[in-house]
Amino acid sequence: MVVAKAAKAGGSKITNVFPEQLKSYNIEYKEADVFIYTKTIGERKEKMMKADAFVALPGGIGTLDEVMSAIIAKQLGVHKKPIILVNTDGFWQPLLETFKSMLKENTLKPEHLNLFTLIDSPEQLAQALSAEQGGFLDVNTRWWEK
Known part of the structure; x- marks a missing residue:
């Protein structure tokens, strides 16, 4: 989240790719511009490769x-x-x-x-x-x- 916050402060667009199975941990970066929810961590890593x-x-x-x-x-x-x-x-x-x-x-x-x-x-x-x-x-x- 440190990088996301700094990038956001610098005017960058932030996309949060977050696995649904982690929602209960309350660790999601809520200030993102775009939210993409995945079913699994593996699916999250697939999406991550588009960075x-x-x-x-x-x-x-x-x-x-x-x-x-x-x-x-x-x-x-x-x-x-x-x-x-x-x-x-x-x-x-x-x-x-x-x-x-x-x-x-x-x-x-x-x-x-x-x-x-x-x-x-x-x-x-x-x-x-x-x-x-x-x-x-x-x-x-x-x-x-x-």
């Missing part, structure tokens, strides 16, 4: 599931959209360490590390999205070489 970009802030298991779905879809050529992980306070470091281990074990190809961009803070988000669309990114996106 212009994927941005992941620190989150829970659902966020991890969505991040991996976006990365896999990009790996398979389903989309070529930006995937940006906002590594606030090193949140994504354990996942990155897992990827490094996968590289060492030859279960992950080095080029797959280019499927997403890692940034350190939400403040770098606009710059990162611009870079993914052909602009200039002044952050070290080659995190695996650090």
